[in-house]
Amino acid sequence: MARPRSDTTSLAKEPHSLSLKALAYPSDVSDQDFVLSPNLSLPPAFGSAYVGETFSCSLCANNELLEKSVTKSISGVRISAEMQMPSHQSVSLPISTPEDDGNVSLAPGASLQRIVRYDLKEEGVHVLAVNLAYTETTKSETGPSSGRVRTFRKLYQFQAQPCLSVRTKVTELAPTEVPDKSLGPYGRSFLVRYILEAQLENVAEGSIVLEQASLLAYPPFKATSFNWDAKSGADHEDEDPLLNPRDVLQLAFLLEQDAGISDGYEELKVNLARDGRTALGQIALEWRSGMGEKGQLTTGTLSSRKRA
Template sequence: MDSLRAAWLIEIHPVLRLSRPSLSSQYPLPAENAKISPKASLSYPSDEADGQFILSPNLTLPPAFGSAYVGETFACSLCANNELPEDETSRVVTSVRILAEMQTPSQVVPLDLTPGGEEAHTDGLGKGQSFQKIVRFDLKEEGNHILAVSVSYTETLMAENLHAASGRVRTFRKLYQFIAQPCLSVRTKASELPPSEVDNKSLGPYGKTRLLRFALEAQLENVGDGAVLVEQTILNPKPPFKSRSLNWDFQRPDSVKLQPSTLNPRDVLQVAFLVEQEPGQQDGLEALQKDMKRDGRATLGQLSIEWRSAMGDKGFLTTGNLLTRKR
């Protein structure tokens, strides 16, 4: 066996539950194995492991493990374990480093690992010990994602007098693939309302200014495989507009504790907002007038939605700019 594989095994197990995990059980090495410590094969080596129990308390991610949801945070721990045999004295492992990147459909993103800093175990990683990092990545795109993990370390050969004889840097790389798919589908519709009129003295003693008004409706459909709890739906209006909720929480006193909406798969939640042009608001007014003159459409703002999965994972989605219909 190549000394690289004999010396190292990197395992990944989830820190936060994915929406649709497809996890593989992790089997430790047999206790009677004399070449490699059974403890080193675990993603989290422990002195309290039960040698009679055939399954590890942790689960690992296979190279392709299914789907996760856009808007949620992918999170897992990366564990590099020293699997040199207990009686091995001719080699020492030092300068361990883990690097990771996420390959999305549009870009490759280097990932920050925690705890941060250059914790490279320059003094060496003992037999059966684990060097661990945690990775988190906010899923913002649909499509295929690949988590690429690279591990580098220095393998030092020891002479009989326990002094370093030679050393070389070794590296290996592992890839983990999954698909990010939408959890909530959002459909919107904007309807123009009769404009309101306010006094404008700059146009004379009886001058009036007509202010645009729209009703924005949105349907939120759970297109995932499990129930979700929609905690909050907010419209962030674009100036010169302001918005007001027309939903079940409208004009409730602050002291009332409102219950979030639970959506089972294929359930639909409908929300609505009143969008009005603010009187006297100059910010964004020129851009609105140009848009209305050019194609008769106005940009109302963006919809922000927060939810939690059945396991408590938090999800967040912000739509693009919502436009009105052409006149």
């Protein structure tokens, strides 16, 4: 999960009575030995954001009227947000809490905080659009006047970058010969096998710990891992590899056709007879960055090479 940031710059100026900020929850306790400053700021580009991680941000609507002000009241406060993706699609982000009915009233100096989260799936420019709507009522000696609905909108643009670069290579092995009674008493059939190699490069700005790398094999294949996680045991967690920026980790998997799996067999037979190229599966990766944020990525479909 991407680190929540804070922004002490108001997103809206007068004549609005409310301002919208991205704030960390305040604390009266300051730990001088803590690695992060209590006065974090949110830059216009949100810092680094990586595909596979969760973007997270705390939004705060502040009533900036003076606490002694009695001429205006703020009610019906609602914060909404949407994420505009590089593919030009927009997704509404759920930020309301169960008890929030959209009719929150804010006293002078009070604030309303909400957290938005979004799993980054695409590489490229993202835009976080935040909308704030509220009703401003002016008070007079004769009583409150009709409320005026006010809205404003703030856009934040940031770049989602890849965290892991994946390069793969598939090598066909000699097939395994097994008995096949469907071909007669002495019938034999051949099961194809492949070695899939993958190079993972950390292209992020910080170090990551790779927690899992698995091959999701398509039927009728089964996969065997030759990597660090193939060893089971209580100390497995301590053996997860650490990748510093630009470090490369080599992975290898064995893919074997399973004679006991009929699903996908006919398609495999047709593909092998045509050009020898067939779909093998996908690699699923999970990691954590330096601050413990979890990231995950699944590659596209990996296939064997065409035969000459």
